[in-house]
C-alpha cells in the first residue's frame with residue numbers, strides 16, 4: 001500500500017492555476033456571491049482574489065477565493081509579493097495624485113522568484 005500513498009502525495013504537490021471555462025464559472029460564482037469587496041466593504045467586486053496566493057500554497061477552491069475591488073486587489077497582490085505600495089504622492093496643486101496613476105497597469109501578477 002505504501003506506493004499508493006507516495007503517488008498521491010506527489011500529485012498533491014503539483015499546484016496548477018485553474019484556467020478556461022472552469023475558472024470563468026468559478027469566478028462568476030464568487031462575484032455573484034460576494035458583489036461587494038470583501039476587504040474594504042465599500043466598492044463593487046470586480047476581481048476574484050486568492051486569499052492565500054497560489055505561490056504560497058493556496059488553491060483555486062471556493063474557500064480560498066473572495067470577491068474584491070480593483071484597488072484592494074492591487075494592494076493585496078503587491079503585499080503578497082512583498083512589494084510596498086508607494087505612498088500617496090501630493091501633486092503640485094496640493095491634491096493627492098490619484099491611485100490609478102501609481103500602478104504600471106499590470107493587474108495579474110505572478111509570484112516572482
Ligand SMILES: [Zn+2]
Pocket residue numbers: 037038039040041042043068069070071072073
Ligand atoms: Zn475594496
